[in-house]
Amino acid sequence: MTRLKKCTSRLYLGFIFLFLYAPILVLIVLSFNNSMSRTVWGGFTLQWYANLPTNDTIMTALGTTLRITLSSSILATILGTSAAIGIHRMKKRHAAIMLGATNIPLLNADIVTGISLMLLFTRFTSLGEFSVILAHIAFSVPYVIFNVLPRLQSMSDVCYEAALDLGATPVYAFYKVIWPEIVPGVLSGFLMALTMSLDDFTITYFTKGAGVNTLSTMLYTELRKGIQPELYALSTLLFLVAFAMLFIINYKGNDSKKEVTN
Amino acid sequence: MEFIQFDHVSKSFEKQLVLDELDLSVKENSFVTLLGPSGCGKTTTLRLLGGFEKPDSGQIFLNGNDITALPANLRPINTVFQKYALFPHMTIAENIAFGLKIQKKSKDYINDKIKYALKLVNLDGFENRAIDSLSGGQQQRIAIARAIVNEPKVLLLDEPLGALDLKLRQNMQYELMKLKQELGITFIYVTHDQEEALTMSDTIVVMNQGYIQQIGTPEDIYNEPENAFVADFIGESNIIEGIMIKDELVSFLGVQVPCVDRGFGNMTPVDVVIRPEDVELDVPGKGFMDGVITDCLFKGVHYELDVQCGNYEWLVHTTKYYEIGQKVSLNVIPFNIQIMNKPASEDEEVLKEDE
Numbered sequence: 001m002t003r004l005k006k007c008t009s010r011l012y013l014g015f016i017f018l019f020l021y022a023p024i025l026v027l028i029v030l031s032f033n034n035s036m037s038r039t040v041w042g043g044f045t046l047q048w049y050a051n052l053p054t055n056d057t058i059m060t061a062l063g064t065t066l067r068i069t070l071s072s073s074i075l076a077t078i079l080g081t082s083a084a085i086g087i088h089r090m091k092k093r094h095a096a097i098m099l100g101a102t103n104i105p106l107l108n109a110d111i112v113t114g115i116s117l118m119l120l121f122t123r124f125t126s127l128g129e130f131s132v133i134l135a136h137i138a139f140s141v142p143y144v145i146f147n148v149l150p151r152l153q154s155m156s157d158v159c160y161e162a163a164l165d166l167g168a169t170p171v172y173a174f175y176k177v178i179w180p181e182i183v184p185g186v187l188s189g190f191l192m193a194l195t196m197s198l199d200d201f202t203i204t205y206f207t208k209g210a211g212v213n214t215l216s217t218m219l220y221t222e223l224r225k226g227i228q229p230e231l232y233a234l235s236t237l238l239f240l241v242a243f244a245m246l247f248i249i250n251y252k253g254n255d256s257k258k259e260v261t262n
Numbered sequence: 263m264e265f266i267q268f269d270h271v272s273k274s275f276e277k278q279l280v281l282d283e284l285d286l287s288v289k290e291n292s293f294v295t296l297l298g299p300s301g302c303g304k305t306t307t308l309r310l311l312g313g314f315e316k317p318d319s320g321q322i323f324l325n326g327n328d329i330t331a332l333p334a335n336l337r338p339i340n341t342v343f344q345k346y347a348l349f350p351h352m353t354i355a356e357n358i359a360f361g362l363k364i365q366k367k368s369k370d371y372i373n374d375k376i377k378y379a380l381k382l383v384n385l386d387g388f389e390n391r392a393i394d395s396l397s398g399g400q401q402q403r404i405a406i407a408r409a410i411v412n413e414p415k416v417l418l419l420d421e422p423l424g425a426l427d428l429k430l431r432q433n434m435q436y437e438l439m440k441l442k443q444e445l446g447i448t449f450i451y452v453t454h455d456q457e458e459a460l461t462m463s464d465t466i467v468v469m470n471q472g473y474i475q476q477i478g479t480p481e482d483i484y485n486e487p488e489n490a491f492v493a494d495f496i497g498e499s500n501i502i503e504g505i506m507i508k509d510e511l512v513s514f515l516g517v518q519v520p521c522v523d524r525g526f527g528n529m530t531p532v533d534v535v536i537r538p539e540d541v542e543l544d545v546p547g548k549g550f551m552d553g554v555i556t557d558c559l560f561k562g563v564h565y566e567l568d569v570q571c572g573n574y575e576w577l578v579h580t581t582k583y584y585e586i587g588q589k590v591s592l593n594v595i596p597f598n599i600q601i602m603n604k605p606a607s608e609d610e611e612v613l614k615e616d617e
Contacts, residue, residue: 158343161343164314167336167364
């Protein structure tokens with residue numbers, strides 16, 4: 001009886017993983033396929049990966065993506081961390097209002113956020129790389145806040161007062177006492193912002209303007225033109241990067257939990 | 263002007279008045295305890311002195327200098343917090359060195375100080391231990407060590423023993439008193455534990471609802487409480503309404519009893535305080551009042567008795583066992599009857615009704 005139960009539950013789990021990862025697996029397999037066909041296996045090759053650096057469209061998009069992702073996530077981390085500290089210091093009611101407000105970009109449909117940002121940007125500035133960076137900051141900040149705030153809440157406020165009491169200036173007290181405690185949260189917030197920015201398609205698509213392409217919007221336009229196995233290779237690499245970052249975030253999360261229980 | 267001086271200090275939080283025109287002076291090198299129930303303003307008083315709060319009005323002086331606007335990090339005052347507030351990512355040595363590093367002391371000086379402080383709190387050799395490997399009592403000693411290495415003029419202690427168990431608390435009380443003698447600095451101690459206050463302090467400041475109720479030595483506060491609140495808060499008491507008929511004669515519960523108090527005037531309403539250990543029991547008819555034992559609890563050192571006399575139930579402590587239902591009479595020598603004026607302020611009155 002228990003064996004049957006165990007078997008069924010294993011099988012069920014197997015199916016879940018199969019449905020989740022089969023599409024990605026197909027993509028990965030095709031990226032090594034030495035044939036332009038989507039259905040015929042023509043042998044193993046690394047040709048599509050080798051072609052990547054010579055493809056101008058892809059390399060330009062990669063450069064744009066790196067610039068947008070890095071600058072937006074660094075700025076979002078700075079803004080989000082300061083916001084979290086501010087919210088933590090607020091009175092309860094005000095903090096609840098602020099948290100509610102930061103929740104909205106998380107829950108709002110991407111397409112609505114994208115369209116409203118586009119309307120805003122076309123009215124006050126022009127669409128381009130800069131507007132994409134602004135848009136990415138806007139949706140990344142809440143992730144940073146939600147990673148940093150619990151860190152602040154789990155540490156005792158008295159520590160900060162104790163540092164002042166021992167002669168520390170407010171800046172020194174922050175740097176010596178608060179910063180070491182929240183740095184894991186800031187890091188995972190940064191990684192989360194990085195992943196979100198790298199992955200985003202919808203909001204980028206609406207706010208990018210003509211001629212600017214990140215990897216995800218470039219993939220979309222190029223794939224509509226026809227089959228290019230280089231794009232499978234690129235997608236596989238994107239997936240691996242996102243996977244690696246998720247892995248790091250989760251590993252960090254586990255690590256910090258251990259610290260708390262100690 | 264005294265060493266520490268609060269001059270008409272008021273403070274409110276969200277329109278709730280916590281301290282109302284507080285005046286308080288503390289002598290240099292004394293052990294002063296602020297004692298009162300939670301919400302009485304004692305912690306706020308301490309935080310104002312530490313620089314963690316700013317008063318709404320009034321001034322605070324230290325050694326003759328106005329420190330009202332001085333931020334916490336510039337005051338020659340250190341604090342031992344209720345929840346220890348040790349820095350979790352630093353070792354014990356780093357915790358203790360925190361203040362000294364800010365003062366830019368030399369490495370040798372800092373190392374010597376760490377050794378000295380750890381010895382003072384009986385934790386020699388703990389330099390490189392992690393904070394979370396220590397028990398609550400040990401953590402609190404480190405917090406004390408971290409505060410005193412800075413050689414503050416005043417050490418503030420905010421219910422530092424509140425989280426410890428009884429035995430440890432008694433040990434720490436003794437150690438704090440010893441420490442105070444060795445360091446020769448002013449201790450300001452906040453607690454709601456009257457026993458702690460009576461044991462350790464030179465001076466007790468009893469506070470309630472933002473007002474000082476009485477300032478005095480532990481003996482004064484216990485033996486001659488100035489009002490019903492103090493009498494009730496410090497130890498247990500029989501507090502009875504009475505009338506001062508004339509000097510050295512008071513009437514309560516329908517009997518007239520001689521006392522030693524003078525100067526209340528004739529036929530003045532007063533409160534009479536009699537401590538339970540000052541009531542002597544005798545055979546019926548011998549005392550000033552007869553009654554029946556209604557309860558007898560063993561408390562270790564003594565028995566705690568309830569004695570019903572008409573409408574009033576007396577609390578009595580004796581070392582002898584009495585049967586429930588036994589008839590007795592009560593006696594009190596005049597010296598042990600304490601007469602107090604009726605509450606002057608509304609707040610005192612309010613608190614009496616609450617109980």
